[in-house]
Amino acid sequence: MKNFMLFLMTLFLSCHVMAQQTTVTGTITDGTDGSPLIGANVLVKGTGTGSIADVNGKFSVSVPTGKDVLVISCIGYKQQEITLKAGQKVVNVVMKEDSELLDxxxxxxxxxxxxxxxxxxxxxxxxxxxxxxxxxxxxxxxxxxxxxxxxxxxxxxxxxx
Incomplete structure (x- = not known):
């Protein structure tokens, strides 16, 4: 019985460790004048998890363990894919204009x-x-x-x- 309880505790602990998420925050700004980009999209690649930048260009998104690429997009700007480093919790993004898309x-x-x-x-x-x-x-x-x-x-x- 003691071994069975130890097995169950180990199983629950491993499930908890595998389901961890990291919260990544940051700011998205325009590359020409440094103004915040309101409404820019931040998505975790390969998931349906995402966020939108607020009026100050700030965002916060929960990134599941094993997913380390953020896709940043905004109308009129080039889409960027940012690979997160281990333990990175802050990402500041400078977007470049894409004048070809504006037409x-x-x-x-x-x-x-x-x-x-x-x-x-x-x-x-x-x-x-x-x-x-x-x-x-x-x-x-x-x-x-x-x-x-x-x-x-x-x-x-x-x-x-």
Whole structure:
């Protein structure tokens, strides 16, 4: 009976040691001006574990034992894979801009996607088209300049047209 209890204790202790996780924290900043990157994604490669950078560019993610690669990504920046050293708990990342990707990203009302994956019609208008005119509302700036767009000013009150 004594050997059986010793066996069970050893089994439970080994399960506890194998299931340990390390919390890794850090800051993600822009490489050009050092400003924090809000909303940058941090994922542990090969798992569904991840985190998002806060307004100060800080993140905290639990890394399971045996997983040592973090994948850092943000729209408009090159994705980076960082291999953690043994016992490393702080990672500060400087992201480099990827200007080639900026032309390929379209922001839609429910997320972002590549321009090639967008189905339907899309119209883009540069700021120089808006600068030269006197406008009081955004809908006035689109009227007559974006093909297929009809802009109508409403009061926004419930029941109005």
């Amino acid at each position: 390929e990203v379209v922001v839609v009302g429910y997320g972002t996607m590549k321009k090639s994956d967008l189905s339907g019609a899309s119209v883009s208008m540069g700021e120089d088209a808006i600068k030269g005119s006197i406008i009081t509302n955004l809908d006035q700036s689109l009227q007559g300049r974006a093909a297929g767009v009809t802009a109508v000013q409403t009061s926004g009150a419930p029941g109005s047209s």
